[in-house]
Amino acid sequence: MPGLCVVTAMRTISRAGVFCTLLLAAVAAFPTLGEDVASVGADGVRMNAQVRVVVDQAYSVHQLSSPSGTIVREFVSPGGTVFGLSWQGPFTPDLRQLLGTHFDEYVQASQSDQGHIAHMVHVESGDLVVESAGHMRFSVGRAYLRSKMPSGVTADALR
Amino acid sequence: MRSVSLREVEVVASLVLAALLSTCGGSNGSSSPSSSSPSGNNVQTVVVNGGPTGNYTNGVFTNVTLCVPGSSSCQTVNNVLVDTGSFGLRILASALTLSLPQQNDASGNPVVECAQFVLSTMWGPVRTADVKLGGEVAGSIPIEIVGDPGFSTVPAGCSNHGPPQQTQAALGTNGILGIGLFINDCGGACSVAGAGNPGFYYACAGSGCQIIAQPTSNQVKNPVAAFSGDNNGTLLQLPTVSASTSSVSGSLIFGIGTQSNNTLGSAKVFTVNGAGNLTATFHSNSYPSFLDSGSNAYFFLSSSASGIPACSTQASGFYCPSSPVNVSATNRGANGTNNAVNFTIDNAATLFANSGENVLPSLGGPNAGSFDWGLPFFFGRNVFTAIETRNTPVGTGPYWAY
Numbered sequence: 001m002p003g004l005c006v007v008t009a010m011r012t013i014s015r016a017g018v019f020c021t022l023l024l025a026a027v028a029a030f031p032t033l034g035e036d037v038a039s040v041g042a043d044g045v046r047m048n049a050q051v052r053v054v055v056d057q058a059y060s061v062h063q064l065s066s067p068s069g070t071i072v073r074e075f076v077s078p079g080g081t082v083f084g085l086s087w088q089g090p091f092t093p094d095l096r097q098l099l100g101t102h103f104d105e106y107v108q109a110s111q112s113d114q115g116h117i118a119h120m121v122h123v124e125s126g127d128l129v130v131e132s133a134g135h136m137r138f139s140v141g142r143a144y145l146r147s148k149m150p151s152g153v154t155a156d157a158l159r
Numbered sequence: 160m161r162s163v164s165l166r167e168v169e170v171v172a173s174l175v176l177a178a179l180l181s182t183c184g185g186s187n188g189s190s191s192p193s194s195s196s197p198s199g200n201n202v203q204t205v206v207v208n209g210g211p212t213g214n215y216t217n218g219v220f221t222n223v224t225l226c227v228p229g230s231s232s233c234q235t236v237n238n239v240l241v242d243t244g245s246f247g248l249r250i251l252a253s254a255l256t257l258s259l260p261q262q263n264d265a266s267g268n269p270v271v272e273c274a275q276f277v278l279s280t281m282w283g284p285v286r287t288a289d290v291k292l293g294g295e296v297a298g299s300i301p302i303e304i305v306g307d308p309g310f311s312t313v314p315a316g317c318s319n320h321g322p323p324q325q326t327q328a329a330l331g332t333n334g335i336l337g338i339g340l341f342i343n344d345c346g347g348a349c350s351v352a353g354a355g356n357p358g359f360y361y362a363c364a365g366s367g368c369q370i371i372a373q374p375t376s377n378q379v380k381n382p383v384a385a386f387s388g389d390n391n392g393t394l395l396q397l398p399t400v401s402a403s404t405s406s407v408s409g410s411l412i413f414g415i416g417t418q419s420n421n422t423l424g425s426a427k428v429f430t431v432n433g434a435g436n437l438t439a440t441f442h443s444n445s446y447p448s449f450l451d452s453g454s455n456a457y458f459f460l461s462s463s464a465s466g467i468p469a470c471s472t473q474a475s476g477f478y479c480p481s482s483p484v485n486v487s488a489t490n491r492g493a494n495g496t497n498n499a500v501n502f503t504i505d506n507a508a509t510l511f512a513n514s515g516e517n518v519l520p521s522l523g524g525p526n527a528g529s530f531d532w533g534l535p536f537f538f539g540r541n542v543f544t545a546i547e548t549r550n551t552p553v554g555t556g557p558y559w560a561y
Contacts, residue, residue, distance in 0.1 A: 067355035068348050088447075088528065090348065090434065091357040092275055096319035107322040110278060112475070116511050117331035118216040118455040119278050120476025121526040122469070132321075133458060133526045134277040135244035135449050136337065136344060138434045140528040141277070156461060159528065 032100030034145050037062075037080045058150045059083070066093065070139065075158060077150045084144035084158045092132065092139040099130070099143060106130045106143075129155070197396070197420040200294030201389045201413040207397065207534070208406035209517035211238040215331035216517055217455045217534040219397065221411060223248065223336060224291040225257055228299040232257065233291070238333045241411060242453030243395065243544050245337030247344040247379035248290055248300075249274060249281055252307040253326065254333035259286035262301055264371055268362040271310050272303045272379060273317035274344065275359060279324040281305045281335075282313040285360075290382045292336075295413050297385035301377060305334070314368050316358055335453065336382070338393050338411075340435045340557035341547050343378040350374050384546050389414030391549035392556060394421045395452060399539030403516040407538075415543050415560075416552035426541055426560040428553050429492030435557060439500075439530035441465075441488040447529045448490055450542060450559050454533030456519075457502060458526035459488065469525055470507050477507030477524040486523075488530060492558070502535070 062074040070089025077083050087093050096103040109125035121133045127148075132141035142158045149155070205221045219241045226233035234257040236250055262270045262285040274281040283305040290297040306325030313323045324330050337344065345359040352372040360373035383393055390413070397409035412421045429437050439448035441460060456477065462469040465486065470479035478484075483505045490498045505521035520535045536542075545556030553560075 067353070068357045069355075086528070092277060092320050094319045095321060096315075103319075111322065111329070114474060114511065115514065116214050116216045116517070117210075117212060117218075118477075118522070120456075120524050121278075121458045121531065122476045122524060124475055131525070131527055132277050133529050133531055134447075135339065135435065135451055136246055136274075136276065137341060137346060138436060138447070138449070139277050140447060142528060154463070156463060156527065 032098055033082055033085055033102055033143055034148065035082055035100060037074075037076045037082060058153050072098070073158075075144075077148065081148055083148035083150065084142065084155070086142040086158050088140045090137050090139070092134075092141070095132075102128050102130075102143075102145075197410050197412060199412075199418060199420050201418055202420065203293040203411040203413070204408065205241055205395070205397075205411050206406060206408045207400075207518050210240075210331050211327055211333055212331045214514070214517065216511075217519055217522060218331065218517075219395070219409070219452055219534060219537070220332065221292075221336065223250070223334065225250070225255070225259065225302075226289040226291065227257065227259060228287055228289050230289075233289075236333050240330075240332040240335045240453060241395065242335050242337050242451070243339045243393075243542070244449065244451035244453045245274075245276065245335060245344065246339050246341045246381045247274075247303065247337045248288075248334065248382055249283075249303040249305050249337070249379070250334035251325070251327060251330070251332075252283065252304050255304060257288075259288050259302075259304070261286055262377065264362040266362065266364075268364045269310075270371070270373065270377070271361045271363050271368060273314070273320070273359055273361065274303055274305075274379070275320050275357065277321075279321045280313075280317050281325065282310065282317055282323050283307045283325070284310055285377075285379060290385075292382065292411075293413065295383075295386045295389060297382035298387075300382060300385045301379045303379050310363060312368075314361065316370065317361075320358075338381055338383050338544060340431060340544060340559075341381065342384040343375045343380050345373070345378055346375060349378065381546065383413055384549070386413060389417045389421075390546070391415050391417065391551050392543060392545040395537055395542045395544070397537050397539070400518055400520040400535075403510060403513065403520070404518045405515055407518055415545055421543075423543060423551075423553060423560055424541070426543055427496050427498055428494065428558050428560045429490060429496050429498070430494040430554075430558040432493050436529075437493075437559065438491045439488045440491065441486075441530075448532065449529070450532045450536060450544075450561075452534050452537055452542075454531050455522065456507075456533045457486075457504065457523040457535055458529075458531035458533060459486075459523065460525065460530075461527040462525050464527070465525070467504055467523070474507040474511055477522065478504050479506045479508050480504060481506070483521060490530075490532075494558075498561075500532070500536070 504523040543560035
């Protein structure tokens with residue numbers, strides 16, 4: 001896990017916990033929702049991204065800024081599982097990559113027929129919660145797996 | 160600071176004019192719509208109802224006339240959604256019988272668009288049309304034809320951003336009239352090649368479709384910006400809706416301060432940041448905020464932050480308080496203008512239960528990351544959308560005013 005090596009080397013103590021910054025000029029990749037952070041290399045989304053890793057007591061945050069300007073944050077449990085992610089920027093990221101095996105579940109849940117046609121922001125399907133909002137040229141959203149949230153962490157932290 | 164001085168002069172002039180109009184007309188100075196229907200070459204009638212499928216919630220629809228450029232070969236498409244949250248005209252292929260010229264790239268291959276909305280994508284060829292709204296004409300502009308059977312295979316690179324919605328049954332409309340703050344639907348990001356291109360535009364040859372760099376001049380664009388006059392923005396004027404109902408009508412008026420029927424009056428101007436957003440503050444927390452006539456409801460906060468219970472599976476994605484809840488949040492423009500917005504959220508499951516009522520002013524749902532002022536916000540307000548780079552009596556767009 002290259003991120004953690006750098007975290008160890010560069011860590012500085014601050015009031016809010018241990019913050020570490022990792023800047024990569026080269027190709028970076030990141031894992032998908034529900035998967036282990038160690039599976040980074042196999043997943044294949046490659047962005048010429050700037051990566052920042054913030055480690056707190058309950059979880060760590062991997063922040064990537066894509067070339068088209070959208071910032072993606074991935075929330076990783078102490079056990080190494082990506083339990084949540086959020087994004088904000090001009091364009092919606094590749095949701096199939098971010099949601100992984102949960103993408104199809106999201107699509108199906110987002111099109112559920114309630115008798116009225118009303119496109120909601122907040123979509124739930126069992127363990128999965130996805131929120132995608134914004135307007136053309138601005139996208140903001142988050143996704144998480146309720147069962148994977150570390151103890152004491154609420155969804156309101158995923159911003 | 161000459162430009163600032165000029166702007167101040169314009170503001171003062173505008174205020175004086177508003178005061179004069181107020182005195183003459185006996186208006187109370189509010190920015191709520193007048194009771195009489197406006198008329199003129201810049202007025203387009205709109206209606207809020209269930210749309211072509213009869214079950215669309217809080218959608219504002221209008222007719223759009225398309226013509227083969229420079230000809231009298233035209234077709235009027237009804238039930239097109241008026242959307243201040245997007246830019247450009249998109250028409251379902253299934254609603255179109257008119258044959259419009261295809262836009263090709265430099266290699267002569269047809270240009271096809273993957274329009275990315277926050278919840279879905281729309282895939283289809285870019286064609287050129289004269290677009291007529293009221294008495295205004297946008298001559299020979301690129302539009303998107305959605306779900307064209309000649310381009311039926313949606314590339315994975317498109318559908319990975321969201322499920323394609325290509326039919327009237329899925330969309331609940333015959334098209335989308337995007338009249339928001341910006342001129343082009345993607346902008347500069349799509350005009351360059353490489354990893355930063357978000358993939359709105361493709362060229363499709365026999366071997367498949369590849370993302371291309373699309374100059375902004377060729378991008379699908381806000382028709383209002385292409386009018387010969389009244390092209391600096393719009394005024395969407397809908398009546399107050401005090402309770403759920405089946406239909407209300409209103410007006411989409413083109414231009415801001417260009418005619419007597421589109422003066423700003425007492426409306427407050429809120430300039431936006433680079434992303435086209437205001438800031439909404441609720442209980443000391445701030446969120447990106449925007450006015451989107453294409454959103455079906457007020458979408459704001461998480462259930463835990465708002466304190467409003469979310470619905471169960473029956474109306475999942477909406478709020479279901481046991482009794483109506485009054486909410487207040489403050490919009491702030493980049494120019495510092497503040498406005499407290501007070502609104503009421505009722506039980507969505509109860510609201511949805513009456514199938515004859517599709518105009519639901521108290522419909523809301525959770526959205527933890529932003530304040531989406533959907534169509535209910537527009538009821539009882541004059542909402543002005545000033546287009547980027549265009550001059551208006553109080554300054555240059557983009558801005559919202561209400």
